[in-house]
């Protein structure tokens with residue numbers, strides 16, 4: 499009987515120990531993020547800058563930025579930019595959002611780092627608009643990371659860029675991709691039904707939040723404004739408030755992916771941030 503009690507006690511202790519290990523907060527692990535590359539993913543010429551920046555006038559420009567993250571558990575690409583084929587179109591491609599041009603392909607920037615599209619494990623998308631999913635077809639072997647609301651959205655014009663054959667993680671809200679707090683999708687719905695930002699915590703640079711189109715320009719951020727063309731303007735404004743809160747809590751910088759005045763401030767690939 500005594501022996502049985504001992505066995506029982508030992509088993510209970512083992513279970514308790516296992517539970518404690520399981521309950522360890524994920525952030526106690528050493529984060530696996532190693533570095534991040536900023537990739538040039540196109541340019542957009544606007545006839546009317548006010549279409550994205552309420553209050554602006556005259557023509558305008560937006561830059562297009564993608565980000566590549568090296569994590570111990572794989573490569574993560576955030577957005578895929580405008581399509582690589584546009585590099586061959588000297589006058590660019592007209593779209594609902596201005597004229598798109600491309601000086602350097604995403605594929606060539608990956609190749610400079612010794613990577614092929616098939617090496618990218620995860621493609622996280624801020625949202626499904628053309629200047630963010632232009633090269634998605636190169637990454638059919640990657641796992642998509644897209645908010646469920648975006649993944650299931652049927653756009654009124656055009657078709658959903660998401661192909662049924664792709665592996666996909668479709669969170670409903672914030673999502674810590676590797677469970678170590680270093681690569682976190684932040685739900686910022688409004689510009690589109692399931693828009694998301696990306697928050698990374700880099701070992702030396704610290705925390706940085708990438709906007710996607712939750713905010714297009716610094717003027718919109720400073721003025722707390724959202725373009726009328728957004729899917730849901732009140733939700734877009736609430737997303738700006740949420741972003742302020744996350745920036746404060748994470749002590750993060752905000753990088754606005756379409757803001758041309760930020761281009762000279764960034765080190766582009768093959769340089770990187772640690």
Ligand SMILES: [Zn+2]
Nearest residue numbers: 627629630711
């Ligand atoms: Zn965009």
